[in-house]
Amino acid sequence: MSRPAILTVDDDPAVSRAVARDLRRKYGEHFQIVRASSGDEGLAALRELKLRGGRVAVLLADYRMPQMSGIEFLEQAMDLFPNARRALLTAYADTDAAIQAINVVDVDHYLLKPWDPPEEKLYPVVDALLEAWKAVPDREVSEIKVVGHRLSAPSWKLRDFLAANLVPYRWFTVDDPEGQRLLDAAGVGPEAVPLIVTADGRPLAAPSKAELAAAVGLSTEASQDFYDLVIVGGGPAGLGAAVYGASEGLRTVLLERRATGGQAGQSSRIENYLGFPDGVSGSQLTERARRQAGRLGAEMLTTRDVTAIEARGSARVVRFGDGSEISAHTVILATGVSYRPLQCPGASDLTGRGVYYGSAVTEASACKDSDVYIVGGANSAGQAAVFFSQYARSVTLVIRGESLERSMSYYLIQQLAAIENVSVRTCTEVVGAHGDGRLEELTLHCSNGNTSDRVEAGFLFVFIGAEPRTDWLGDTVARDPRGFVYTGTDLMLDGKRPAGWDRDRDPFHLETNVPGIFAAGDVRANSVKRVASAVGEGAMAVTLVHRYLEGQ
C-alpha cells in the first residue's frame, strides 16, 4: 500500500518549503508530503493521485494566492477527494476574510502564519485533521479502474476482455461519484467511456482491444520474425501445444484473438479434468497453463486475430487483419469453436445488454434478484445454471429436447435437480428478446402444445452449440462441410493422398492437407470435444511437428 498524501499549496517558495519540511519531520514516515506552488499545480497533483488510485488525507492551502485563492483550490480539490480534511493558511491581516470564506466552503481549520513553534501551532491542528480523516478514510485502489455505463455493450466488452484475460480491475459506473471523479481527473466527460485508468494512473478513453491489452501488460507484438512453431488459438489445445513446444526447445509463439483459455476459460467448474479431484475453474486452469507456458519460454500474444494462412516455400506464414505477418517452419491450428448466435428478433440488438454468449461471469453480481434464462442443454449450460443459481432469484434452463438426459452429464443433472431456484423448460425455444435499452422480457415457444408466452427476464445466457470459424483458411486448408479441419487419415480418399500433397509419406495423424500445418482440439474434424483431449492433441501435435522437422 502506498502512503496517503498530505498536500500543501503555497505560492511563496520559502513558506512552501518550510511547511513541507515541518510536515515531513513529523508525518513523513507514514504520509507522503506533496508540495505545490499554485492552485493549478496542486489540482494537477491531485488528479494524478486520483488516477493512480492514491489517497489524500489532508490539504493545506495558502489563503492568498495570485491565480487561484486557497478557498477556490480547496473547493475544487473537494470534488476529487471529498474525504480529505482541509485547512487554510492565512496571514494575520487576512483572518477576517478567511473566516468569512470558511463559512462559505467546508474548511475544517485555519492556521495563522507563522506557525512557529510547529509543536504548538501546526502539529495539533494537523493531528486533529488526520484523526478526522482516519474516521472516514479513502480507500486505495491499486488495480486498474474502469468507468463505464452499466448497460452498454462497449463497456461490457471491455470488462469481459479484462475478466477473460484474468486482469483484476475495479468497476465504476458513470453515475457513481467516484466514477465521476475519475472522469474529472482524466479531464474527459461521460461521452468518453468506457474509460480505463491503468494501475500507474494512465487514462485511456474507449481503447481498442489491442491498446487495452498493451496497457494492462499483455503482449501483442511478436519479438521475432521467424519461429519454429506458430500456434493459432490459446484454448487448452493451443496452451497444451505451447507448453510442450517451448519445453522441447522449439521457438514457439501462440497467437490468441481474445483471451487465452478459450472455451474452457469460460467454464465455472470443470469436474472431469484429470488430476483435479475437486474440480477446477476454467480461469484457474487457464492461469496455471498460461504461467507454465510462459515459464517454459513460449511467447503469447493476445488480441491477434489471424485472418489468413499460406505456404510460402518451406515457410508457413500467418497474416493478421492489419496485413502484418509471422512466419514459421510449422503451424498448429487450435482455433476451437465459437457459440452459434441465437437467431431470433431482438437477440442481436440486446447482446451485451442482458443477452450474453457463454457465462459472462462479470455479470454474476448484477444478476442478484433477477430471473435468469439459459438456452442450451449441454454441460456448459448446466454448469452456468449451477453458477448463476448462487446469485439470481431464479434460473430457467430452456431446451428444445424433451429432457436433459441425452445432452448433459448425469452428475450435472443430479446437481441441478437439488438446487431449489433452478427449473428446466423442455420442448421450448426462445423466439424473441424484448426490452428498451436492455433485456426485459423473452418470448418462449413451446412445441409441445404449440403455445407461446412472454416472461420477465433480466438476463439470457446463450449456450446453443458451437461452430468452427475457419473461413479465413480459404482454399489452403481442407475442411468438412461444417468447417472442421480434416487431418491424417480423414484426408485419404480411397487410399489416395490429398490433392497437391508433395511428400512421399502419408499425412501425419494431426497434419492437414498442407505439410507442416497441423490441427488440434475442437477445430479438428471428428475430434472429441473435451478439455483433456484438446490438451492431449496439443501435446501430440508437437511430437508430430518434431517428426515433420526431422524429415525436412
Ligand SMILES: Cc1cc2nc3c(=O)[nH]c(=O)nc-3n(C[C@H](O)[C@H](O)[C@H](O)COP(=O)(O)OP(=O)(O)OC[C@H]3O[C@@H](n4cnc5c(N)ncnc54)[C@H](O)[C@@H]3O)c2cc1C
Ligand atoms: C462453458 C463450457 C464448459 C465446458 N466444460 C467442460 C468440462 O467440464 N469438461 C470438458 O472436458 N470440456 C468442457 N468444455 C469443452 C472444452 O472447453 C473444449 O472442448 C475445449 O476448450 C476445446 O479446446 P480448444 O483449445 O480446442 O478450443 P477452444 O477452447 O475453443 O479455444 C480456441 C481459441 O482459439 C482462439 N481463436 C479462434 N480463432 C482464432 C483466430 N483466427 N486467431 C486467433 N485466435 C483464434 C479463440 O479465441 C479461443 O481462445 C466446456 C466448454 C464450455 C464452453
